[in-house]
Amino acid sequence: MKKAKDDNTEGLILKAAKSVFQSKGMDGARMQEIADKAGINKALLHYYYRSKQLLFEAVFNNAFSLLAPQLNAILNDDSSIEDKVRNFTSNYISFINKHPYLPTFVIQELNRNPDFILKMKDNPGFPNLEKFKNQVKTEVENGLIKPISAAQLFMNIMALNVFPFVAKPLLMAFTSTDNDAYNQLMEKRKTEVADFIINSIKNT
Structure with missing residues (x-):
């Protein structure tokens, strides 16, 4: 169950990141915006990915x-x-x-x-x-x-x-x-x- 939940969270992160990168570009994208779009907090986002x-x-x-x-x-x-x-x-x-x-x-x-x-x-x-x-x-x-x-x-x-x-x-x-x-x-x-x-x- 934990593995499935982890995979689901990572999938949400990647989907949100793709959307933000597509609209804002690499320089314009913000980790907080990606976290918000993925429906998670920024600390959890950094747990999965330490940097943009x-x-x-x-x-x-x-x-x-x-x-x-x-x-x-x-x-x-x-x-x-x-x-x-x-x-x-x-x-x-x-x-x-x-x-x-x-x-x-x-x-x-x-x-x-x-x-x-x-x-x-x-x-x-x-x-x-x-x-x-x-x-x-x-x-x-x-x-x-x-x-x-x-x-x-x-x-x-x-x-x-x-x-x-x-x-x-x-x-x-x-x-x-x-x-x-x-x-x-x-x-x-x-x-x-x-x-x-x-x-x-x-x-x-």
């Missing part, structure tokens, strides 16, 4: 542990590069639509604490690009795709998928869209981004 940094890392790791295995599976399956681009883009956009705070969190944290990436990389679920690199090289050699390095291709995929979430307020202003319309644009990007990247690398 540790709480942030727990929230991030919780979400990352859901996304990373999906991306890793796509990068390391036996599908073609074209299918990998389509599946990666679709899965990433679907996931970030449910966890929109994540890209901004990562960028803010990398700017504030560059060593944070080392902790991420030590995560056993951190995506491994070795098979992807070898596959890109093979498909280039076989004339299936135009000459491009796997690193450049992966950066193109990440940039086109991540930036619209990070720059959402700016892009909403530029495109004169409200939140619902912007979400529809992001849904369409699942195919738009994939088609754009594939058309840029495919030998015709």
Whole structure:
């Protein structure tokens, strides 16, 4: 019973923290506000997480542990590069639509604490690009795709998928869209981004 109660309390904390971090950002978030939202006192919050940094890392790791295995599976399956681009883009956009705070969190944290990436990389679920690199090289050699390095291709995929979430307020202003319309644009990007990247690398 105690273990179940502990797990429930921690779940409430992580849910509250995710909400506060999403609306206030890392710097604007306050432990007292998180405790209030979780329905506990601040002392109990500090019992579970001694600092806001540790709480942030727990929230991030919780979400990352859901996304990373999906991306890793796509990068390391036996599908073609074209299918990998389509599946990666679709899965990433679907996931970030449910966890929109994540890209901004990562960028803010990398700017504030560059060593944070080392902790991420030590995560056993951190995506491994070795098979992807070898596959890109093979498909280039076989004339299936135009000459491009796997690193450049992966950066193109990440940039086109991540930036619209990070720059959402700016892009909403530029495109004169409200939140619902912007979400529809992001849904369409699942195919738009994939088609754009594939058309840029495919030998015709």
